[in-house]
Amino acid sequence: MFLPDGSQDQIGDSLLKKQRVYQIFTDVAIRRGYKAIETPVIEYAETFTNPHVGIPFQQLLKWFDREGDIEVLRPDWTTAIARALMKLNPKESKWFYQGSVFTQDKDGVESRQAGIEMIRTKPIEGEIESLFFAIDYLSAVNIDDYLIELGHTGIYEKIIEPLMFTTTEEKKLRQAMHDKRQDVVKALTERNQTVQKQLLDLIQAYGESSLLDEYKQIFKDETDIVAILDELQDLVNVLKQLGIDQTIVDLGRVKQLPYYSGTMFRGYLTQTGDECFSGGRYDKLYQQFNQSTPAIGLAFDVDVLASAITIEKKEKIAIIASSETYVLAELKRRTISDKIVDVLYTFPTDNAYDDIIDLRNEGVE
Amino acid sequence: MKPVIALTKGRLEKQFLHYYEALGYDIDPLIDKGRKLRVDTNDFQFIFAKGPDVATYVQYGIADLGIVGGDILAEFQPDVFDLFPLPFGACRMAVATEEGKVWSNGKKRIASKYTGITKAFYKEKGESVDIIKLEGSVELAPILGLSDAIVDIVETGNTLLENGLVVEEEFMHFSARLIANRSALKIKRAALQPVIEKLEPKGAQPND
Numbered sequence: 001m002f003l004p005d006g007s008q009d010q011i012g013d014s015l016l017k018k019q020r021v022y023q024i025f026t027d028v029a030i031r032r033g034y035k036a037i038e039t040p041v042i043e044y045a046e047t048f049t050n051p052h053v054g055i056p057f058q059q060l061l062k063w064f065d066r067e068g069d070i071e072v073l074r075p076d077w078t079t080a081i082a083r084a085l086m087k088l089n090p091k092e093s094k095w096f097y098q099g100s101v102f103t104q105d106k107d108g109v110e111s112r113q114a115g116i117e118m119i120r121t122k123p124i125e126g127e128i129e130s131l132f133f134a135i136d137y138l139s140a141v142n143i144d145d146y147l148i149e150l151g152h153t154g155i156y157e158k159i160i161e162p163l164m165f166t167t168t169e170e171k172k173l174r175q176a177m178h179d180k181r182q183d184v185v186k187a188l189t190e191r192n193q194t195v196q197k198q199l200l201d202l203i204q205a206y207g208e209s210s211l212l213d214e215y216k217q218i219f220k221d222e223t224d225i226v227a228i229l230d231e232l233q234d235l236v237n238v239l240k241q242l243g244i245d246q247t248i249v250d251l252g253r254v255k256q257l258p259y260y261s262g263t264m265f266r267g268y269l270t271q272t273g274d275e276c277f278s279g280g281r282y283d284k285l286y287q288q289f290n291q292s293t294p295a296i297g298l299a300f301d302v303d304v305l306a307s308a309i310t311i312e313k314k315e316k317i318a319i320i321a322s323s324e325t326y327v328l329a330e331l332k333r334r335t336i337s338d339k340i341v342d343v344l345y346t347f348p349t350d351n352a353y354d355d356i357i358d359l360r361n362e363g364v365e
Numbered sequence: 366m367k368p369v370i371a372l373t374k375g376r377l378e379k380q381f382l383h384y385y386e387a388l389g390y391d392i393d394p395l396i397d398k399g400r401k402l403r404v405d406t407n408d409f410q411f412i413f414a415k416g417p418d419v420a421t422y423v424q425y426g427i428a429d430l431g432i433v434g435g436d437i438l439a440e441f442q443p444d445v446f447d448l449f450p451l452p453f454g455a456c457r458m459a460v461a462t463e464e465g466k467v468w469s470n471g472k473k474r475i476a477s478k479y480t481g482i483t484k485a486f487y488k489e490k491g492e493s494v495d496i497i498k499l500e501g502s503v504e505l506a507p508i509l510g511l512s513d514a515i516v517d518i519v520e521t522g523n524t525l526l527e528n529g530l531v532v533e534e535e536f537m538h539f540s541a542r543l544i545a546n547r548s549a550l551k552i553k554r555a556a557l558q559p560v561i562e563k564l565e566p567k568g569a570q571p572n573d
Contacts, residue, residue: 147552180446180550207554248551273426273548 006108017306018112021141022098025114025300028137029096034116037095039080041102045070052288053079054258059103073102073109078282078297079259081117086289093120094129098302115279115299119286124231126281126296127263128238134267134277134298135242141309145271148244150209150235151253151264153280154228159198163189177203177254205251209236215251231263259285265298274304315339318353320346322360329359368549368556369410371419371428373437377541378413380453381432388563408560417441420544429549429557435539436518440481446545452566454541458482460533461525462514463507476506477516486516486536504528 003009010018026036045062048055053076061073074080077097085095098114116133118126131148138146156177165173169188176184180203189196201218205211212233219225229251236247253264262281269276279298286293317339321329333341339354348356372378386392395411398404404411414422416433420443423431431445434454438447458479476497477483487494497512504524506512514533519525525532543564550557 149551180448180545182449206551250551268548268552270552273546273552275548 004109007110008108013311014306016311017309018302020311021300021302021305021309022114024140025096025098025137028133028140029116032094032133032136034094034096035090035092037081037084037097037117038099039074039077039084039097041074041100042071043074043080043083045072047083048072048075048079050288052259052285055079055103059105061102061104061109074099075101075103077101077113077115077299078117078285082285082289082295085117085119086286086291094118112302113299114302115297117295117297119293119295121294121296123262123281123294124234126294127231127235127265130279130296130298131235131239131265132242134265134300135239135244137300138267138276141305143269143276143305143308145269146276147246147248147268147270148239149248149250149253149266149268150232151250151280152228152232153255153260153262153264155225155251156199156202156254158222158224158228159195159202163192163195173199174254177252178256180252199252202252205249206253207248209233209247209249211249211251212236235263255280257282262296269304269308272308274301274308276301276304276308315354316352317341318348318356319343320356320358320360325359325362328362332357332359367405367408367410368430368553368560369412369428370560371412371414371422371431371433373416373419373431373433373541374413377416377432377434377454381451381541384451384453420445423544423546426546426549429546429553430560431544432541433544434518435542436479436482436537438542438544439537439539440479442481443544444547446547446550448543448545448561449565451541451543451564454539456518456520456539457535458486458516458537458539459519459535460486460514460516461504461507461519461530462533464529464531466507466513466533468513473514474512475514475516476503476512478503479516479518482537483516504530 045057045060047053048060049057055075060075062070065071081095081097095117096115097117100110100112102109116130118129121129134148138144160170160173173185173188176188177199182200182203185199185203186196189199205215212229216226216229219229232249239247255264259282260280261284264280266278267276268274277298277300279296281296283294285295317336319329319332319341321343322345329343333343372381382392382395390408391406394404394406402413412422412428416437419428419431419433420437420441422428423445424443432451434456435450436456436458473494474497475483475487475494476499478499478501480496480498483496497506499506503515503517506515507530508528515530518539519532522532543561545557545561
């Protein structure tokens with residue numbers, strides 16, 4: 001019997017690490033006042049493919065139900081939770097979730113996430129709580145070698161306004177910005193040299209947060225962009241006060257899903273370069289329900305975190321019992337709470353144990 | 366750790382080394398490498414692979430930067446930063462067929478190594494075709510009657526000419542490109558920026 005590409009049985013330490021990542025996530029979220037939510041694995045495709053959400057249909061794992069509607073495996077938590085919260089209309093605003101998402105575009109189809117969603121949170125407050133949550137959680141799983149990157153959808157969007165692009169043209173330009181493809185950005189913006197120059201600068205605007213000052217100078221006549229850069233600077237400052245000295249920025253970052261609108265952030269593990277979390281503001285997501293609900297959130301990549309954490313090895317003890325000392329061995333086992341205890345009926349022949357307690361003749365006359 | 370640069374073996378490799386040497390780098394270790402697929406220079410570690418694999422190594426972060434043909438990027442669409450064109454490896458994508466080909470009214474059969482590009486091209490045109498995937502020597506296909514036409518890269522056009530084929534339509538122009546891993550470009554900026562700047566063709570600066 002075989003498994004499809006990317007599907008995996010989980011055993012031993014790698015499974016324990018994932019469970020540990022989930023467990024600590026739950027602890028941190030509850031401690032910070034978040035409420036649990038879980039949406040079903042199976043939903044209608046329309047929930048994710050409608051123009052407000054815009055997840056490409058090709059990426060979904062899908063089939064027809066008995067009525068001929070297209071059902072999918074959950075490809076995205078944020079959208080599903082927005083749907084659920086609109087229906088439930090709860091008074092709480094801070095939510096956490098964990099579980100798998102399924103898309104065709106990754107290595108394999110299943111990946112595991114743990115994340116938070118905050119609705120009705122004002123700008124900057126929500127951003128700060130999201131980033132503080134990330135720092136709190138990463139510290140709880142003992143990961144300290146990471147970099148936080150900040151970006152904002154508004155910079156690119158403001159700059160391209162004078163181009164008056166059609167949706168198709170804008171999509172091409174956004175893809176070229178996403179790929180940092182200088183020549184294509186240049187070719188697409190020939191009609192406006194000012195915008196062209198600004199976008200080509202923006203492609204290069206990634207690196208240390210001191211870039212914020214530099215770009216504030218460059219865009220000093222654009223008050224909206226200066227306001228955005230100030231907001232990002234505020235976040236950098238707050239992070240610094242919390243002991244995160246190095247925050248990087250990518251001012252040329254563009255959104256990949258249409259519902260993003262505002263700050264975007266992600267975390268990289270410095271050693272491997274793996275992206276361990278990502279998120280941002282998406283006030284537009286709830287517009288599909290005719291609601292103006294500000295929302296923000298972030299998701300951790302559980303698989304990446306699990307491969308980065310270490311689980312301390314526990315000492316392993318063998319208690320050797322005989323048919324007369326079953327109960328005695330079990331009582332002894334109860335007194336040892338911080339070690340792994342096996343009760344055996346024959347003496348082990350390998351060196352798998354750190355200590356052996358022989359109770360075969362204990363209390364036997 | 367030194368930055369890792371993945372190079373496309375073969376024709377692009379030679380053109381890259383020529384370009385790289387002109388930028389003032391020492392290329393001796395890269396020329397005297399024998400059959401080694403991994404070579405250290407003073408500044409970098411180079412790995413040598415086929416074009417599509419260069420893209421894969423960069424996408425997965427094994428290599429930080431890669432030198433690869435634009436045709437490969439268009440065909441395989443790896444998730445990488447696709448920074449800028451390099452001044453070598455120019456070629457174009459073309460539909461070619463036998464000279465004097467009389468097209469039937471039916472659905473055309475097109476042979477190509479580049480099935481993704483071919484599919485996108487005909488979709489854009491609004492024409493349904495059947496595509497046959499070949500691994501090389503695609504010029505054979507129309508001659509032997511496997512297909513009505515081919516979609517392939519053309520550099521000089523000599524191969525087409527010698528096999529009695531003519532270009533029916535050209536539709537994309539490519540050159541070699543510098544690609545970068547999405548995380549490495551950010552995290553290793555200090556180490557990568559100098560070489561990226563050096564590799565960027567002068568005189569054709571996008572800001573000019």
